[in-house]
Amino acid sequence: MTRIWNNPIEFKDQLIDGFVAAYGRIIERIPDASGVRVKGGPVADKVAVLIGGGSGHYPLFCGLVGKGLAMGAVMGDIFASPSGEEIYRCTKAVDAGKGVVYGYGNYSGDVMNFSMGEMRAKMDGHDVRQVVISDDVASSPEFDQRRGIAGDFFVFKALGASAWRGDSLDTVHAFGQHANQRTRSFGVAFGGCTVPGRTEPLFTVDPGKMELGLGLHGEPGVETSEMLPGKDIARMMVDRLLADAPQAAGSRALVLLNGLGSTKYEELFVLYSDLYKRLAAEGIEVYKPIVDELGTSLNMAGCSLTLMWLDDDLQTLFDAPSESAAWTNM
């Protein structure tokens, strides 16, 4: 459960305050808005990638703002999309005149609010594109109806790298869409999280059970299963992802095994010890795997596996250096 807080109503503002105080060497607060941008403001001649969504998913979203990554992040309350007004304000604060690409996970609240923000920003003359991430294969059979979960990270990395090397608005947008098309995730949950100020978790999982197809906002899974040993979870995750692999996408893939909050690194490595064998057996050539927490749901117990099938463009974008509070690569 969430234990450290002063007043639940002020939770988000205090978390932004603390984040900005801690990482002021990388980011700065956007004046009069619930968001942050790269230190020093938008960088001339670069398309700005603006990412965002509800809070409670750190390092999504503010932890991924910095050189080679997003130009800014707009931050909603715990599990609540930021409002159209906040998105509009942040759009103005990151646009260097080259246009803005929004990147966010596909949830109806986010879609509505980002679209309202876009509408207002366009009225002010900002050129805006959207990449709505839909990697969660458990959430719908139709690709563009799916939710966005930890796959956000790979798409943001592609968007950010494309923007920072100076690509045009159309190109950045196209790479973001392309990255999303090639990204798939599947998650499992073992226990729900508790939001600040409440004492009961959003959902509970019976002992000996697990939830398949978790949501990143504390939503329970789409079905319940017996709790399985690591190697069976590994098999199931790989099977579910490969059953839904993008067409003609080759065999090279980035891999992210992502912890949701309380499922810790050691467990993830044990799971990975089965995953990598399984992926190899299925002919997947894994590139620079990551086992970490890159999209959390407060202290929810669970994890997800994401694959992004690579081509040379996406590999180059992933390899491009970046520096942010939560992700730095050289």
Add this chain to the structure above:
Amino acid sequence: MTRIWNNPIEFKDQLIDGFVAAYGRIIERIPDASGVRVKGGPVADKVAVLIGGGSGHYPLFCGLVGKGLAMGAVMGDIFASPSGEEIYRCTKAVDAGKGVVYGYGNYSGDVMNFSMGEMRAKMDGHDVRQVVISDDVASSPEFDQRRGIAGDFFVFKALGASAWRGDSLDTVHAFGQHANQRTRSFGVAFGGCTVPGRTEPLFTVDPGKMELGLGLHGEPGVETSEMLPGKDIARMMVDRLLADAPQAAGSRALVLLNGLGSTKYEELFVLYSDLYKRLAAEGIEVYKPIVDELGTSLNMAGCSLTLMWLDDDLQTLFDAPSESAAWTNM
């Protein structure tokens, strides 16, 4: 609780296997030993820093092996020091002929095992020094009786940077000692962790209470207190650390607000929003603060605050670039 495992007895081996599979671009397994070292083996003409301890604390210890950081890590079972034999084997596997500095937290098991490892390595002609980290002010009034907790990270960074820039064995060792002398931590716990294969947590905290002076191995705190709002926890942490500040150490300090596992980033940022004000009020000039998980205790709920008082040498060492699975800075 720890939920993903196949067989508790094989937990450590599988976690090493998974870690090595995931981060093979940075590290490699040390043949015939429970440890990892930088990919390609020890680097000629450099002192080797060998860190280690029980597992369950990721990114301590294996996550901090890489350029600019440790040359290798020796990994014990969950919460158990690695054995003298394993330490001996890893010492041989990292020494490039310039000597080895051990860095580890002060626990009696680790002290005994590292000393046995050292004894055997010395018999084989390896030049070995030790830096035993003792940052936890709650654990004893006497400095060198104290446990090592998240302060390990700052000491390892100093050791690693000194070794990688080519300092002599004596110099690397001296910087490590110096870094430890200037490092202080204090932690609080809200709930215990559960080790693989068990269903009960190591300790429980009554609702509405918290434990002061947590151990990094799931040991309960040294005293119990009422649960406090964030700003009062912040005040207490700062007070406890400053009451024990190193003599004549100036006012510039690195700061690490470290999550133990289930106390997540948003909570830590809320806490930091009070901490930074408190530190400023006490005249501490904070340098590159970190709010992250750099020393965990499986899924224990709690956090600790670490300060390392800087001088120019230590600041240079902290700023030196490094690249490992869990910590990269440019």
Add this chain to the structure above:
Amino acid sequence: MDVMKSQATIATHCIEAALAAILEHEDELAHLDSVAGDGDHGAGMARGFRAAVERARTASGSGTAGAVISNAGTEFSRAAGGASGALVGMYVMMIGSNLSGDNMSSETVHHALRQGLASVASLGKAQLGDKTMLDTLIPFTRAFGEAAAAGTPLAQAWQSALPAARMGMESTKDMIASRGRSAVLKERSLGTQDPGATSIYYVLEAVGRVLAEECKP
């Protein structure tokens, strides 16, 4: 319509009553939203109406009822975020901006309610039966419209439409969500009333009480 207080003041009281109703039911709304959603519906509605009340009070001195309400809606949206922030904010704002002048008859209010409803439907692309707040709003607006067409004054027309709204709200229990977060969980949402349909009913009910008290015909 004959009122004792200024219509802007009544409008402000409506927003205040909505906030009070949401705060009273905040835990229940959180619980409903946690079954198949993310549990934040109570907090989000409270956040929105808290901000809306502040803005309404500021606007109330100088403005018309319409100005108070549209300002409150804009502020609701900004502060609340989330799906309901966008939808309810838009609803309130569109009602406000369609309440022309100071002529608050049941007919002008009906016109405003229809515009509000249309904007929610077009923003959210949901339909009757999708297990959303529309399942409360559509029957409410229809029943209100019938009363208005029959010449019923505002406060009574509002009262007379509440039972339809309540039935609509309750009907969401037996629906499978197909819009919003809970849509993913399909059958899991069965048996639980939709949080948005519930909160908007509480709001309508609270507004009804203010109108009954303060709009003396």
Add this chain to the structure above:
Amino acid sequence: MDVMKSQATIATHCIEAALAAILEHEDELAHLDSVAGDGDHGAGMARGFRAAVERARTASGSGTAGAVISNAGTEFSRAAGGASGALVGMYVMMIGSNLSGDNMSSETVHHALRQGLASVASLGKAQLGDKTMLDTLIPFTRAFGEAAAAGTPLAQAWQSALPAARMGMESTKDMIASRGRSAVLKERSLGTQDPGATSIYYVLEAVGRVLAEECKP
């Protein structure tokens, strides 16, 4: 001393019996260690003895009792890790390497036990009353020494020393730890028996049973 089986075989059986005793009490040891320590004592002892048994079996064919035991101790240390890995491993190894030849009398065993004890004391720097395994080992070794001096054969001397070991173990309940992990917690450890003092007692007891069975005088 007159034995039916080879002493190396008996030594192997002792290690096997120790493992069985630890496995039987693994949960209890985990629990004792979780009060003021890190809860891994049962797992660590089990890990150590599991590896020790394998090594003992391999060594048993060709070696003496001393070789079996010292090999088992080395392997215990390597596999177990932790404070008890170092200490118990060292203890077993030193006993083995001080059991000269095949003459396993109560006197030679007493000599070996004293060497084992001394190595544990010097490695861990603990004393009687510090709430460690020494509180079991010191009284055990003293009582065993007295019986050996009186000419009691090995198996009986061992039996006769167990009550002192048990009393030592039980006395740790009322002690405040001043060595090892639990030392930090001081008063918190009061009332709980020391895990290391407990596990080593189970080991001594199990070895006693093997000796009673297999060392026919």
